[in-house]
Amino acid sequence: MKIFPIGFHQLKTSPVALHTDSALAELRALSNLINSSIDVIESSLASRGEKFPSPYEPFSKETESPRMAPDVRSASSNVVAAAAQLIASIRPPTSTIVITATQFHVPSCLRAAVEVHAAEVLRDIGLQGLHVKGIAAPTGVDSEKLGTKMAKLYAFSVNGTPARILRLLATNHIFTEVSPDVFANNRISSLLDTGKPIEEIINSPQDKYHGTVGIGALIEHATDDAFKTSSYLTDALTDPKWTSSEEPNQTALNLAFKTDLTAFEWFELPENARRLRRFGLAMKANQEMTPQDEILGGFEWKSLPPGAVIVDVGGGIGSMCLTLAKAHGHLSFVLQDREAIIKDAVKKAKITPAVFVLRAILHDWSDKYCIIILRHLRAAAGPKTQLVILDSIVSYACPEPSSSITGSSFPPPPAPLLANGGYANSRGYLMDMQMLIGFNGSERTVPQFDKIFDEGGWKLVKVHRRPGTFSHIIGVPK
Numbered sequence: 355m356k357i358f359p360i361g362f363h364q365l366k367t368s369p370v371a372l373h374t375d376s377a378l379a380e381l382r383a384l385s386n387l388i389n390s391s392i393d394v395i396e397s398s399l400a401s402r403g404e405k406f407p408s409p410y411e412p413f414s415k416e417t418e419s420p421r422m423a424p425d426v427r428s429a430s431s432n433v434v435a436a437a438a439q440l441i442a443s444i445r446p447p448t449s450t451i452v453i454t455a456t457q458f459h460v461p462s463c464l465r466a467a468v469e470v471h472a473a474e475v476l477r478d479i480g481l482q483g484l485h486v487k488g489i490a491a492p493t494g495v496d497s498e499k500l501g502t503k504m505a506k507l508y509a510f511s512v513n514g515t516p517a518r519i520l521r522l523l524a525t526n527h528i529f530t531e532v533s534p535d536v537f538a539n540n541r542i543s544s545l546l547d548t549g550k551p552i553e554e555i556i557n558s559p560q561d562k563y564h565g566t567v568g569i570g571a572l573i574e575h576a577t578d579d580a581f582k583t584s585s586y587l588t589d590a591l592t593d594p595k596w597t598s599s600e601e602p603n604q605t606a607l608n609l610a611f612k613t614d615l616t617a618f619e620w621f622e623l624p625e626n627a628r629r630l631r632r633f634g635l636a637m638k639a640n641q642e643m644t645p646q647d648e649i650l651g652g653f654e655w656k657s658l659p660p661g662a663v664i665v666d667v668g669g670g671i672g673s674m675c676l677t678l679a680k681a682h683g684h685l686s687f688v689l690q691d692r693e694a695i696i697k698d699a700v701k702k703a704k705i706t707p708a709v710f711v712l713r714a715i716l717h718d719w720s721d722k723y724c725i726i727i728l729r730h731l732r733a734a735a736g737p738k739t740q741l742v743i744l745d746s747i748v749s750y751a752c753p754e755p756s757s758s759i760t761g762s763s764f765p766p767p768p769a770p771l772l773a774n775g776g777y778a779n780s781r782g783y784l785m786d787m788q789m790l791i792g793f794n795g796s797e798r799t800v801p802q803f804d805k806i807f808d809e810g811g812w813k814l815v816k817v818h819r820r821p822g823t824f825s826h827i828i829g830v831p832k
């Protein structure tokens with residue numbers, strides 16, 4: 355067996371061993387891992403008398419709960435990582451590279467489906483589906499008026515383009531094409547459904563996501579603002595003036611939208627009012643889609659005394675505070691957002707916080723600005739104030755150097771999966787790109803957090819890692 359060590363000149367850990375003459379054995383190992391993980395899922399569900407959620411039924415929290423059991427979640431992650439690795443190994447590389455390069459059409463079609471409200475139109479249709487003409491012209495409304503309204507709304511309806519858009523999505527398992535040109539919602543597409551009547555959406559499209567969990571808002575934000583921005587990633591990277599910039603207004607977003615403003619300033623322009631609202635709701639959706647134990651676990655909130663003040667820095671529309679308040683009624687909360695100098699905001703309120711919590715904040719900023727933020731918080735902190743950061747912790751895709759920080763290491767996934775859990779944990783890396791393109795921000799490794807904490811006047815004492823989602827990074831004053 356030939357084993358090629360790679361990158362040994364850079365690594366302090368053991369290099370990845372690349373087994374070049376046992377490709378079939380690796381395929382078999384991946385396939386076995388899928389089978390054994392499904393066995394785990396089956397017996398876990400059987401022990402509780404539960405059913406695995408059907409991919410063809412609309413999403414609901416109740417029917418989704420069997421998938422949320424910790425052993426089912428972990429086995430599911432192994433299946434996802436193994437299946438993606440299996441595809442990468444078994445598919446001709448020419449197909450993989452070309453499909454990857456043109457895969458951007460999928461988010462593009464997703465945005466089109468959301469903006470023509472396809473999931474809402476299909477809501478009550480059921481598994482028999484609706485012809486694409488019907489998707490473009492919902493039943494139950496005067497057809498002439500509908501035709502007029504819908505001709506505007508469904509800009510693609512004339513030549514049947516929605517079918518092509520929906521077909522690409524169906525091929526990616528979002529919607530189902532049940533017979534030629536006839537589509538139905540499936541579990542994934544049903545997530546796009548706001549639950550609102552189609553007429554209400556058409557009459558006030560600006561309110562489409564108001565009062566919803568915000569998943570559609572998140573998808574629109576990602577497939578509109580972020581998608582357009584992402585196409586300028588390389589342009590910003592290769593600009594000699596900007597390539598090493600840590601400034602929040604020298605990013606792909608600045609090139610994409612031809613602005614000198616930072617993303618947050620740009621969102622606040624009057625012409626971006628809908629985008630700003632959508633962004634707030636998108637953050638709410640992040641909260642809704644994250645299992646509660648991932649938000650509430652990782653820090654001993656219940657150990658804080660009654661009345662202890664939690665300052666939610668950059669708390670947005672308050673989703674994190676609300677979740678904490680519901681679970682820990684003994685705590686008090688201060689929501690802070692868009693106060694450039696947090697130190698002054700806290701001083702004005704004469705508060706010594708028990709905890710500063712920052713969820714999805716530090717990742718918006720380069721190290722330079724994180725250190726400024728952390729120093730301001732340190733100046734406003736009392737000697738016992740704790741710092742709780744919720745952000746992704748990213749790992750190398752190979753074995754990591756060991757670290758002395760409590761909680762920083764996690765058990766390796768089963769062989770032959772990548773050391774970081776592979777595709778199952780890809781969300782953190784996608785978020786990292788989102789932060790880079792919009793803010794010159796970053797998701798960070800544990801040593802990177804350690805460095806900015808240290809320079810910001812805090813000591814990183816503990817992390818609670820959750821690969822692929824929010825981890826807790828906890829500090830105390832230095």
Ligand SMILES: C[S@@+](CC[C@H](N)C(=O)[O-])C[C@H]1O[C@@H](n2cnc3c(N)ncnc32)[C@H](O)[C@@H]1O
Pocket residue numbers: 618637638641667668669670671672673674690691692693694695712713714715718
């Ligand atoms: C990614 S969002 C996260 C919102 C919230 N923490 C959550 O998890 O839902 C970032 C937030 O930082 C806020 N922000 C940006 N600049 C700020 C500043 N200078 N001071 C306070 N908040 C700021 C934005 O308005 C936005 O609400």
